[in-house]
Amino acid sequence: MKSLSRTQRIAAAVSAVVILLLLLVLRPAPLPVEVGVVTRGALEVTLDDEGITRVIDRFTISSPVAGKVLRSGLVEGDSVKAGMAVVSVLPPELNAREYRVAVSEAGAAGASVSEAESKLRQVSVQLSQARLKAGRYDRLYREGAVSKESHELADEDAAVLEKQSRAASAAVSAARMQASAASAQTDTKVAGQAVEVRSPIDGRVLRILEKSERVVPAGTPLVEIGNPALLEIVIDVLSSDAVRVRPGDSVSIEDWGGPGTLRALVDRIEPAAFTKTSALGIEEKRVNVIAMLEKPEPRLGDNFRIQASIVLQRAERVLRVPVSSLFRETGGWELFVVEGGRAKKRSVKIGMMGADLAEVLGGLREGERVVLHPANELKEDVRVTVREK
Numbered sequence: 001m002k003s004l005s006r007t008q009r010i011a012a013a014v015s016a017v018v019i020l021l022l023l024l025v026l027r028p029a030p031l032p033v034e035v036g037v038v039t040r041g042a043l044e045v046t047l048d049d050e051g052i053t054r055v056i057d058r059f060t061i062s063s064p065v066a067g068k069v070l071r072s073g074l075v076e077g078d079s080v081k082a083g084m085a086v087v088s089v090l091p092p093e094l095n096a097r098e099y100r101v102a103v104s105e106a107g108a109a110g111a112s113v114s115e116a117e118s119k120l121r122q123v124s125v126q127l128s129q130a131r132l133k134a135g136r137y138d139r140l141y142r143e144g145a146v147s148k149e150s151h152e153l154a155d156e157d158a159a160v161l162e163k164q165s166r167a168a169s170a171a172v173s174a175a176r177m178q179a180s181a182a183s184a185q186t187d188t189k190v191a192g193q194a195v196e197v198r199s200p201i202d203g204r205v206l207r208i209l210e211k212s213e214r215v216v217p218a219g220t221p222l223v224e225i226g227n228p229a230l231l232e233i234v235i236d237v238l239s240s241d242a243v244r245v246r247p248g249d250s251v252s253i254e255d256w257g258g259p260g261t262l263r264a265l266v267d268r269i270e271p272a273a274f275t276k277t278s279a280l281g282i283e284e285k286r287v288n289v290i291a292m293l294e295k296p297e298p299r300l301g302d303n304f305r306i307q308a309s310i311v312l313q314r315a316e317r318v319l320r321v322p323v324s325s326l327f328r329e330t331g332g333w334e335l336f337v338v339e340g341g342r343a344k345k346r347s348v349k350i351g352m353m354g355a356d357l358a359e360v361l362g363g364l365r366e367g368e369r370v371v372l373h374p375a376n377e378l379k380e381d382v383r384v385t386v387r388e389k
Helices: 006-026 096-143 148-184
Strands: 031-037 039-055 058-062 067-069 085-090 195-198 203-208 214-216 221-226 231-238 250-254 262-269 274-277 283-293 305-322 327-329 332-339 342-353 357-362 369-372 384-386
Touching (some): 039 342, 085 221, 096 148, 231 250, 262 305, 305 342
Parallel strands (some): 031 384
Antiparallel strands (some): 031 369, 039 231, 039 305, 058 221, 067 085, 085 195, 231 283, 250 262, 250 305, 274 283, 305 357, 327 332, 332 369
């Protein structure tokens, strides 16, 4: 074979170098990825939702009578004692027409008393006679002077009059009460006197519902009183999540306005759900989970907003992988592991799954690096370069 000339050998070498350079230039660049490390440690599965604080024992004081609410010297936050007057209501005075009607009703009530008392006296006399007759017939029956039927009729008459006497006595009591109520309507001694509404407990004024003087009907709420030191945490969660919560579960309170994290325990889960519209306009079934603070926090008050995390599961030492590295494929969990500068797809078995970390039951070893947030263009055996955080 004829050997290549020196010029041909140089040309062949240059061509090889050019081809190699073209291959290097045209080869796809490594795909930059962010990676996480498989570690071992504690893992918590939490249920995160917003909640509010709520006074446990809240008392709403209402007006016992119709009338004008007088301005109170109390303001929200003032301390009150049990039996202390917190608000006053001035009943309206009777006008001339109402007064005449009240006087007539009082007179009618007095006449009803007289009628009931007269009826009672009449029945009492009849009862006395019936008792004497029954006693006499009892002796005569034992002596054989009267028949058994006459003896039983005498006893029956006395029993009937006993019942009538009790009914007449009750009618007298009712008539006297009605007369007393009717008489109170015309009592000028109490005209212009306000009715004082008193606090049922030691506590503080939470809200004054009627701050200005105005006429209110009976039963109108006026003041709310409670003890802000005795607070409970109300966390509303989806009904599908509420079934996973158990009394005694630990709760972490964040974003309450002060430093640090407050601790609480789930006390109970309310048995009834309610409908709430989300920020996206979707109607959701929610359930209130009630938690109690382990230590009172004096800076918290009624209806304060908080962020709560309910711990559903906890393990102290498990193999953990970032949740952001996982994706579903062929019915199972998979991820990409970085090996020798290339991405290797691997199937893994996952146990508990928290907000940021998931428990690895199989498929990974501690210390391995996994791709976080894998992009669509990331495929098996693609060259990767670790992106600096």
